[in-house]
Amino acid sequence: METPGWDARQGILTAASVVLAVAFAALLGIDGLWWAAISAWMVANPDFSALWRKAIMRLLGTAVGLALGYWLAIVMEGFPPYQALAVFVACGLGCYQRFASPYGYAWFYGCLTLMLIVTVSIIETDTLFIYAQSRFLEIACGVVASALVHAVLLPRRSTAPPPPPAAADGDKSGLFYAALVGGFSGVALMALWSLTGLPALSQAILSCMFVVDRDFGTGRVRARQRFIGCLLGAALGLAALLFELDSLPVYATVLFAGIFFFSRLHHGGGRQSYIGTQGGLAFIAALVTDGGPPNALLPVIDRVAGIFIGVAVMVTISYILVTLMGRPRSAPTTSGT
Template sequence: MDAITRQGLITGFACLFATLIAIAANLDQPYWAAITAYMVANVDPSALATKAVLRVAGTVAGCILGYVLAIATEGFPVLQALVMFMAAAVGTYWRFRSRYSYAWILGAVSILMLIATSITEPTELHDFAWYRFYEILTGVVVATLLSFAFTPLAHLRLEPVAVTVSHDVARHQALSAGLSIVLIAWLWALFNLPSLLQVMITSLVIVSADIVGTRLRGLQRIMGCILGGCLGLLVIIIDAANFWWWAFALTAGIFLMSRLHLSPHPHAYVGTQAGLAFLVTLINGSGPPDSIEAPINRLTGIVIGVAIMTFVSWVMSARLRPAAAA
């Protein structure tokens, strides 16, 4: 069995087990445990260990700082917008300029989630912060233990990434990310957009080192979202209420999508996003979904986030090109 096939099987079962453990522990959003298991998966044990450590570290730091900032700015919309701008901008800048980029972006995402929760459901802020930590930890532990149990561990070590992006490019993309997050919050308040958290997360994670990369990543995210979302909805339509069908479909679907997600293919990100969309479609707060409303809202949030970030990046790029030419 080749490495990708083996890791695909491990990832499928890791997502299922992480979900079941999160549900048994009565965590608020079990799909985050499954998403974490999916995202830390890697055919290289050292890369997996690095992502696992950085994901936990970034989440812990982001939850602590985000909770403090959310409490301090609650009821002050201008300050909340400023904190969201800074979290997105700083997280994006160091995502491109730090060897520990994965921790920075996870920290920024956690801060944004807590600020957004203080806006939409302020009474749930404390519980949300703890749930966020437990959900991420559950996914990391399950994925790591299963992977290490079935993968050779010779020369296991942490491998921070090399910095390849210039200061100017990182600063430009950081500004685009910060402005996009503030625009999203304003549009959400104005038009009551669905799934504020999903829109914010999507807009932040698609940022690439250049405008072309951001557009391509956004297109791949939409393609993956459509693929994974449609497959998830098909599973629901067939018989989501049947636990054994749901468990089999979740495991098999993630295995198939991991084949692309874990590969070196130029469009591997389509597989990444397809798996994420599949998981958020199939997993509800207490298990299999009992309606399609929540999955549809999450998928809609992904599309809106891609559109807003792509637009802001395009505008920023267009404004900077004349200055560069001069």
């Protein structure tokens, strides 16, 4: 059975999930409203059973990644070579298992969270526990908000079985390629951030890891679609700043409308759905800041810049590895995350 596609009802569900996630995080006094919003955006799904699978795996993966990452950060404090090795292994393992395991969603976000915690610990060890605690609460706000909205408004249900792991063939070379790209990209971003103060580390990491693929051609297409989606999302987000966003009803309405717009492509299926996925992420990055509505342009620019830097790092490393490993450069059909 095919996965349900988009309709106006699903657009309302997705937009309401994001707005409610931001409201939950704000009521709890959590700074990272952006994390809550993107968690709701990524978990929202026309298939209710798929939503619950993603929600559970997202929470479990995040919790394990935070716990293990916090322990490793404490143990490896003051030893940059070990920290770099941990980041390489976490990113590589996450990208490998994302395609090899039926629980790839949990693996991916667990390893991604571990990498983020270890990286942040390089300069913020004293507040690391609070940082880890905040990340879990923020993501939980997004997941719970999305699940609650979909449960209350009773979306369509699918009897389709869970999708099988992507790596169904015996060729493991593509998986090792994805692991190497993810590992080296993670270390490169960690180095850039610690040495130059790379803006918006979270956005850079997410952007980089999301577009890694076991096939170079697919990864290249996803990177191009991410650039296009980010340009659209950032442009719409910057245009939204023209409204009086200090007014809560106006802010909620603008955020709802933008998410509804991008959900059409995000959940619509087809080759261009990934543009909608990334457009929604960029729109959220532009419109949702740690304090709520954006009150300055520079933080928005930093977030969008982080997205482009992350993709640029991944593409550069992919080209280098393709040259060294001789990977095929075909570009098969790609879809959303």
